[in-house]
Amino acid sequence: MDLFDKLQGRPGPLGEFTSEGYGYYTFPKLEGPLGPEMKFNGKDVIVWSINDYLGVGGRPEVKEFDAQVAEKYGFSVPMGARLMTGNSDQHEALEEELADFVHKPSAMLLNYGYQGIMSVIHALVDRNDFLIYDELSHACIVDGKQLAIAEKSVFKHNDIVSFEKQLERAHRKAKPNSSILVVTEGAFGMTGDLGILKEMIALKKKYPFRLLVDDAHGVGTMGSDGSGTGTHLGCHDGIDIYFGTFAKAFALIGAFVATEKRVTEFLKANVRSQIFAKSVPLPIVESARKRLELIRKHPEWREQLWRNTHKLRQGLINMGYNVLPAECPVTPVLTQGSTELCQLIMRKLREEHGIFVSGVTYPVVPKGTVLIRLIPTAAHTDIHIQKTLNAFEAIKDMVFGKETKKKTA
Ligand SMILES: Cc1ncc(COP(=O)(O)O)c(C=O)c1O
Numbered sequence: 001m002d003l004f005d006k007l008q009g010r011p012g013p014l015g016e017f018t019s020e021g022y023g024y025y026t027f028p029k030l031e032g033p034l035g036p037e038m039k040f041n042g043k044d045v046i047v048w049s050i051n052d053y054l055g056v057g058g059r060p061e062v063k064e065f066d067a068q069v070a071e072k073y074g075f076s077v078p079m080g081a082r083l084m085t086g087n088s089d090q091h092e093a094l095e096e097e098l099a100d101f102v103h104k105p106s107a108m109l110l111n112y113g114y115q116g117i118m119s120v121i122h123a124l125v126d127r128n129d130f131l132i133y134d135e136l137s138h139a140c141i142v143d144g145k146q147l148a149i150a151e152k153s154v155f156k157h158n159d160i161v162s163f164e165k166q167l168e169r170a171h172r173k174a175k176p177n178s179s180i181l182v183v184t185e186g187a188f189g190m191t192g193d194l195g196i197l198k199e200m201i202a203l204k205k206k207y208p209f210r211l212l213v214d215d216a217h218g219v220g221t222m223g224s225d226g227s228g229t230g231t232h233l234g235c236h237d238g239i240d241i242y243f244g245t246f247a248k249a250f251a252l253i254g255a256f257v258a259t260e261k262r263v264t265e266f267l268k269a270n271v272r273s274q275i276f277a278k279s280v281p282l283p284i285v286e287s288a289r290k291r292l293e294l295i296r297k298h299p300e301w302r303e304q305l306w307r308n309t310h311k312l313r314q315g316l317i318n319m320g321y322n323v324l325p326a327e328c329p330v331t332p333v334l335t336q337g338s339t340e341l342c343q344l345i346m347r348k349l350r351e352e353h354g355i356f357v358s359g360v361t362y363p364v365v366p367k368g369t370v371l372i373r374l375i376p377t378a379a380h381t382d383i384h385i386q387k388t389l390n391a392f393e394a395i396k397d398m399v400f401g402k403e404t405k406k407k408t409a
Contacts, residue, residue, distance in 0.1 A: 192326020
């Protein structure tokens with residue numbers, strides 16, 4: 001059978017939705033300057049779907065700086081992979097600054113977070129090793145696990161008993177040259193809960209292992225100085241390899257891992273997605289440095305993010321919404337219902353109230369549940385929050401099924 005013909009018969013779990021709702025529910029186009037007020041289908045909307053947590057991407061000084069470095073360097077340099085012709089003083093300076101920010105001795109820049117972490121996991125373990133990961137880990141960790149040739153096992157989400165069981169099993173089966181790598185997230189991006197890092201780290205005494213934490217949602221947002229979920233939980237030193245991306249609080253592209261120098265040296269020579277791929281262009285490197293400098297200089301941006309998060313969350317809870325007990329700014333509202341209900345909520349909010357939210361249903365969340373995820377940022381104002389709460393009040397009966405019940409009665 002022709003491969004292309006066969007693909008039509010297996011659209012994949014998201015394929016059906018992407019073709020049906022293209023441009024609306026999936027692949028929507030948010031236009032205009034980045035921020036909480038953008039345009040969707042030509043209409044003004046208040047946006048709760050972008051991960052620009054600190055409102056960095058829309059700040060005039062950031063946009064000005066981006067324009068200056070684009071003009072100075074252009075987007076082509078440096079050409080080639082870091083290992084060959086793509087290195088620069090600026091790449092190395094950024095790595096030093098990132099390491100200092102997250103309180104680790106050394107850092108390695110990654111051209112993309114997803115491929116970067118996948119490839120880091122692949123590089124770290126060999127066939128004698130054990131790779132243990134949380135079942136709710138981001139797709140990049142799951143894919144990294146597929147690449148890795150170690151023996152893999154999964155533990156129930158944030159379940160210390162299940163985790164210890166996997167650790168104990170790995171130790172029992174270990175050969176003298178076996179090592180254990182554990183991978184989890186700092187702040188889980190869908191549910192907003194934090195990894196149980198402290199409890200996990202405590203088990204190192206009984207069953208030694210190395211811990212890699214994907215803190216995509218925590219870098220810049222968590223901890224008194226923005227250095228992440230480990231700092232927030234008071235166990236940062238127990239994280240052996242810290243992963244952060246620029247895709248969220250930095251409002252940019254690229255990522256990094258931070259760890260001991262001997263490990264970054266190993267990774268620089270062994271992470272295939274970096275060795276065999278073009279390095280990050282200079283304007284991006286310089287823009288990342290600028291963002292980092294500003295994030296460090298402005299802790300009040302993080303404070304504003306948290307004030308907005310609490311205000312939004314409390315408002316929704318007061319109205320009776322089931323807001324999952326998130327511990328990072330991600331605000332997930334869970335309700336019972338079908339894909340149709342999820343689409344109806346998104347449509348009503350966008351068309352009747354000018355509120356842009358993203359919703360997810362099965363297969364991302366269990367069948368029969370709808371998750372509306374709101375991402376507060378430091379750039380949202382009280383007016384944005386109040387308008388959004390008013391809109392959620394207006395659609396309450398529909399969300400809780402009272403309207404449908406009234407109609408069918
Ligand atoms: C938890 C987590 N890890 C990794 C990534 C991938 O990062 P990037 O967008 O930089 O490729 C994401 C998404 O951005 C994420 O949410």
